[in-house]
Amino acid sequence: MPVRMIIVIALVVFASVFTGFNLENKCTVWFFHAFKNLPVVGVMLGSFVAGVLVMLPFTLGKKSHGEKERRLKVENGKVKTEN
Numbered sequence: 001m002p003v004r005m006i007i008v009i010a011l012v013v014f015a016s017v018f019t020g021f022n023l024e025n026k027c028t029v030w031f032f033h034a035f036k037n038l039p040v041v042g043v044m045l046g047s048f049v050a051g052v053l054v055m056l057p058f059t060l061g062k063k064s065h066g067e068k069e070r071r072l073k074v075e076n077g078k079v080k081t082e083n
Contacts, residue, residue: 018041025040 026037
């Protein structure tokens with residue numbers, strides 16, 4: 001069995017057990033309005049998704065410094081090919 005598949009299965013089992021134990025735990029979240037009796041697991045997943053959505057433009061729009069320099073050299077005709 002591939003190691004990656006074992007790791008994924010272990011993570012899914014861990015997440016399922018964690019969710020099962022925390023389904024009854026409720027909390028109140030204030031985000032411009034008080035949301036009462038929300039499951040802790042839902043708040044954690046919602047926070048994770050919100051963080052991913054906030055960081056997505058920064059990770060997709062970022063280009064490495066070396067890539068920018070190489071592109072400028074190619075555009076200016078300064079790249080020398082080795083034969």
